[in-house]
Amino acid sequence: MIDAHPFRWKHRLPTAAVALTLSLGAVVAPATGAAAAEPTLPSGNTAYRTLADYESDMAELAAQHPTLVKPITLPYKTTSGRTVRGIEISNNVQANDGKPVFVDVGMHHGNEWPSGELTLEFAIDLVENARDPYIADLLDRARVVVVPVVNVDGFVRNRRQNDTNTDMNRNYGLGWLPLSSAGAAPWSEPESRNIAWLLSTRQATVFNTQHTCIQVVLYPPLQLAAGPAQDTPRLHRLASAVAAQYGPTYRALPSAEDYETTGEAIDWAYYATRGLSITSETCPNAGAARTYQTQVLDTYAAHRGAMLEALETTADSAEHAIIEGKAPKDAVLRLTKSFEMYTSPYAQPDGSVRPTSFTTTLSSDLDVVQPNGKFRWAVNPSYRPAPAYQADGVRGNRTGFYTEPWILTCERPDGTVLQTARVNVDLGERVEVDLQQCKRDFHRKDLG
Ligand SMILES: [Zn+2]
Structure with a gap:
């Protein structure tokens, strides 16, 4: 397998440096040696996964926790013949029992590696903490569907587009325009059809698609001419709650007010299913380096809080x-x-x-x-x-x-x-x- 993996070393900064990176202005005293604990991930990982790592981590989770984790295979292989995989997580996961669903996906853009890492780490977190009363209650009341790498071909080549040079977040059919990288036709790409299948075959109360690198949480519409979505107060409430978890510099706003596009996942998802559909973009503060440390390790705790907001919204009977x-x-x-x-x-x-x-x-x-x-x-x-x-x-x-x-x-x-x-x-x-x-x-x- 060709592996375009630029971060092969085990990445660890000295503890004091980590504490400074973490603090975002809080008072730390690295000189005393009593610095805050280094942030760690649920997996314990210290470097980016390869595709093989994603696949083996998901297979292992499902094998070790059959009552909590169920593997899923998306129906359409990528242009280069790769399989797109995910997992479902819930208590008594094998029962097709009608719980509300949170669909959480990463890496529509194959070069946005933190989005895949954060997505799978949250899944591992839920499984590892399934006996924690707070998590157990959420997994009693809701089902989580996770696809960490939507654009598998793009990921293995470390580039934004898929292998037909299509931007996966311009190919969804609603409002589609033949922009330069939107694909030959609406839904021309197997990767966008996979996500359409996922959302069409489940009752997803909330759909989150994870990206980098801006500090925003976006919701429909994509174009100003479309005008506000009917559920704008609900969309804004969820996006604001998610953004607040990421930090005070994050904003929640309609996608069109960030920049206008067409054919993104959240527009079709909301208008077809009425599920609350958001794009969560994470990025380090301006001027900070974009590394595994800043984009994954230092971001995960906030991401966890953000996704728990999404999961709580899913489980809330007022939202379905x-x-x-x-x-x-x-x-x-x-x-x-x-x-x-x-x-x-x-x-x-x-x-x-x-x-x-x-x-x-x-x-x-x-x-x-x-x-x-x-x-x-x-x-x-x-x-x-x-x-x-x-x-x-x-x-x-x-x-x-x-x-x-x-x-x-x-x-x-x-x-x-x-x-x-x-x-x-x-x-x-x-x-x-x-x-x-x-x-x-x-x-x-x-x-x-
Ligand atoms: Zn992106």
């Missing part, structure tokens, strides 16, 4: 919706919806300037595991925010939501659909669905 009821034990419940979304208008091959449409299909499922058939499913609200990007162009400053129910099916494990229901449920709401027909027919031999 609940569908509950009784179904036959061993039934599979599925929630789907399908809708058209649009790029920005751009010059098409036929010479006209118009948007391209694409279909987003959300489909997630839950296994009814309780002997009494009771289930409780934390889902995103059925009311979907209307995006600025429409069939007839950019129509900004929208305030409405589509009244577009979840289609709930109650199925046998073999996929036979026994009942279909339409469910409208708003943020913070709880609705009970009546699945009597499914219960009646579940064990009948003459159906299906």
Whole structure:
């Protein structure tokens, strides 16, 4: 394997120097020798991982903690044929039981190595501290999905783009424009389709994508012309809480106010799923060196606090919706919806300037595991925010939501659909669905 690894040495600064780096203005007394303890990572690592390190660390976590950690393989291999991997973390992780989900990914940009390190270190932290009462409670109430290296090809070559020279954070379809590195078409890249799959097949209350190197936490929209997102107060609250953990110099703001782009992950993610979608960018203070020490070791404690904010928001029932009821034990419940979304208008091959449409299909499922058939499913609200990007162009400053129910099916494990229901449920709401027909027919031999 080609390894573009510039930091192969075990990197340790003298203790006093570390204490000074850590303090950010706090009083330290290195001369006395009583300096603050060096920051350490949950893994104990002192240097950047290679791709092989990421893969073996995740495999080992899953093997050693099968009730807490489940490996996942994303469906699309990269342009150069590499596999993109992640892990799910929760108490009783193997049960597909409807807990709210926090999706946390790193390294859309392959040269932003701290973003992958911070993402995997947080996962290890949760697993290693799963018996701590505070962490245990969060892992009882929520599921965390971690993909530390989205752009695997870019990472092994230590460059921003993937192997088709596409910027992975310009290729998502909503509002897409043919910018110089946005890819040949919306969703042309396997890496962006992987993340779309991840978010389309789970009910992610919160989605965080980790980057370097600015001190900001960003939320939709990406373009000023789009106008504010419908959930701006909620997005700003989460982004502010995350930014506050990173430190007083970090700002929380709409992405468009930082700089305008199109085709980023958070825009599609929010407008398709209504999950609270943020981009967390970390960077050392101005003038400080950008090293493993400053960007990973010295940043991790703040990152931990930031991600715990995101996880607490995920677990908060005010930030998602609940569908509950009784179904036959061993039934599979599925929630789907399908809708058209649009790029920005751009010059098409036929010479006209118009948007391209694409279909987003959300489909997630839950296994009814309780002997009494009771289930409780934390889902995103059925009311979907209307995006600025429409069939007839950019129509900004929208305030409405589509009244577009979840289609709930109650199925046998073999996929036979026994009942279909339409469910409208708003943020913070709880609705009970009546699945009597499914219960009646579940064990009948003459159906299906
Ligand atoms: Zn980036």
